[in-house]
Amino acid sequence: MITTSLKSYLFKACHNQFLLHLRQNKVKVDLLDTIHWEILAQARAKQPIVQTTKLERLHSLIAKLPPRCREVFILNKLERRKYREIAEDLDISIKTVENHMSKALNFMREHATSFLL
Secondary structure, eight states: OOOSOHHHHHHHHHHHHHHHHHHHHTOOOOHHHHHHHHHHHHHHTTOHHHHHHHHHHHHHHHHTSOHHHHHHHIIIIISOOOHHHHHHHHTOOHHHHHHHHHHHHHHHHHHHHHHHO
16 A cells, blocks of 8 residues: 555655666676776767777787686676676686686776776
8 A cells, every 4th residue: 555645656666676676786887887988978979089099908908818817808898798607618617707807807907097098
């Protein structure tokens, strides 16, 4: 039984559903997502030179990762595959995938300041 106005009830229900969705999917903003949105915003503002430069820097940063670490990083961040899928395809444990991702993300964070300039 609804004890408040229908509008308030529906707003609160939608708000709670949105929060539940965020919690279940553990939505996180990371460096790549930030760069992705910056590039999209610049593309809309018709600034292709900056976009190309940042993409080139991102690719050069990824290229500096150790081979297996780079492979896991690309599968997860660029191809959006889950750790379990990567572990099965590469015939390694999920913990190893987590370690490679941790190493890659730490490397990206350390070099992000020079990257974003």
